[in-house]
Amino acid sequence: MAGSAQTPPGPGVVAAPTADRAPVLSATPTPITPDSAALRRQRLRLLVGGTALGYGVLYTGLTTAWYTGERVPLHWFNDLPEWQQLDKCGHFWGSFQESRGAVDMLRWAGMSEKKAIWYGSFVGFVVQSPIEILDGFDPAYGASATDLAANFLGSAGLLAQQLAWHDVRIMPKWSFHLTSYAAQRPNVLGSNVPERLLKDYNGQTYWLCTDVGAFLKPGNRWPRWLQPAVGYGGQDMVYNDDGTNAAAGLRPYRQFYLSVDVDLRRIPTRSVVLKRVFYALSIFHLPAPALEYNPRNGFGFHGLYY
Numbered sequence: 001m002a003g004s005a006q007t008p009p010g011p012g013v014v015a016a017p018t019a020d021r022a023p024v025l026s027a028t029p030t031p032i033t034p035d036s037a038a039l040r041r042q043r044l045r046l047l048v049g050g051t052a053l054g055y056g057v058l059y060t061g062l063t064t065a066w067y068t069g070e071r072v073p074l075h076w077f078n079d080l081p082e083w084q085q086l087d088k089c090g091h092f093w094g095s096f097q098e099s100r101g102a103v104d105m106l107r108w109a110g111m112s113e114k115k116a117i118w119y120g121s122f123v124g125f126v127v128q129s130p131i132e133i134l135d136g137f138d139p140a141y142g143a144s145a146t147d148l149a150a151n152f153l154g155s156a157g158l159l160a161q162q163l164a165w166h167d168v169r170i171m172p173k174w175s176f177h178l179t180s181y182a183a184q185r186p187n188v189l190g191s192n193v194p195e196r197l198l199k200d201y202n203g204q205t206y207w208l209c210t211d212v213g214a215f216l217k218p219g220n221r222w223p224r225w226l227q228p229a230v231g232y233g234g235q236d237m238v239y240n241d242d243g244t245n246a247a248a249g250l251r252p253y254r255q256f257y258l259s260v261d262v263d264l265r266r267i268p269t270r271s272v273v274l275k276r277v278f279y280a281l282s283i284f285h286l287p288a289p290a291l292e293y294n295p296r297n298g299f300g301f302h303g304l305y306y
Contacts, residue, residue, distance in 0.1 A: 091128065117163060175286075176204055230257065287306050
């Protein structure tokens with residue numbers, strides 16, 4: 001996927017800023033040649049068609065492989081107190097990153113900057129929210145209003161940054177490490193590594209990483225690839241609610257982190273392949289030293305936190 005700084009703006013629209021300049025309004029519209037107009041239409045058709053196909057395959061697979069049991073009337077379930085709210089962080093992170101990709105792909109397809117931002121920013125909410133409807137018909141689950149809210153906030157967070165800066169300066173990221181908790185309840189927390197990546201909240205940490213250099217004056221010497229990061233996680237969660245965990249001798253607690261991160265998008269390279277790889281990997285927080293605080297053990301330091 002191409003970043004915003006690599007895609008030229010359409011005629012008469014505001015150009016996306018680079019790291020060193022603010023958006024400017026073109027004094028004279030850039031002429032659209034027949035070849036470039038045809039290329040944009042081709043890209044847009046490819047993008048819309050591929051997205052629609054992938055969307056259909058995803059939800060067909062869910063309805064035929066996952067939601068195959070008894071169905072009940074649509075109902076709601078309040079799961080906000082569960083898992084120390086790490087599942088809500090996951091919804092926010094997923095919706096934000098899906099929207100980020102959509103905005104940049106619409107730019108690549110030649111859509112105007114304004115339309116790319118507004119249409120693309122809510123793709124994450126549109127992609128993730130139907131899962132709540134499917135959950136709402138499942139007797140074991142139920143639709144979650146707080147999951148929908150987290151989906152919306154993820155998309156809205158991306159929209160706000162794009163409207164303000166035409167870029168992402170505060171990036172939510174994710175990291176994971178394997179824990180021993182999954183072995184205690186593998187049917188829920190995962191019986192293999194791919195399942196544990198998705199289900200074991202004890203191993204998940206969610207981060208907010210800030211592009212400090214983007215907020216400083218042009219010409220500053222802050223390395224744009226180095227970003228401070230704050231993180232959030234939790235431990236001792238085998239069951240979804242604190243009462244059941246307590247009955248099993250567990251006391252879930254929250255963890256807070258202060259660390260740094262490497263923004264791979266800012267690593268200089270002329271390779272188009274590497275740029276795309278770095279763009280995709282920029283959703284992850286890379287291992288780094290971290291200071292931790294939690295209410296059970298106080299402060300602690302990790303030489304390399306995953």
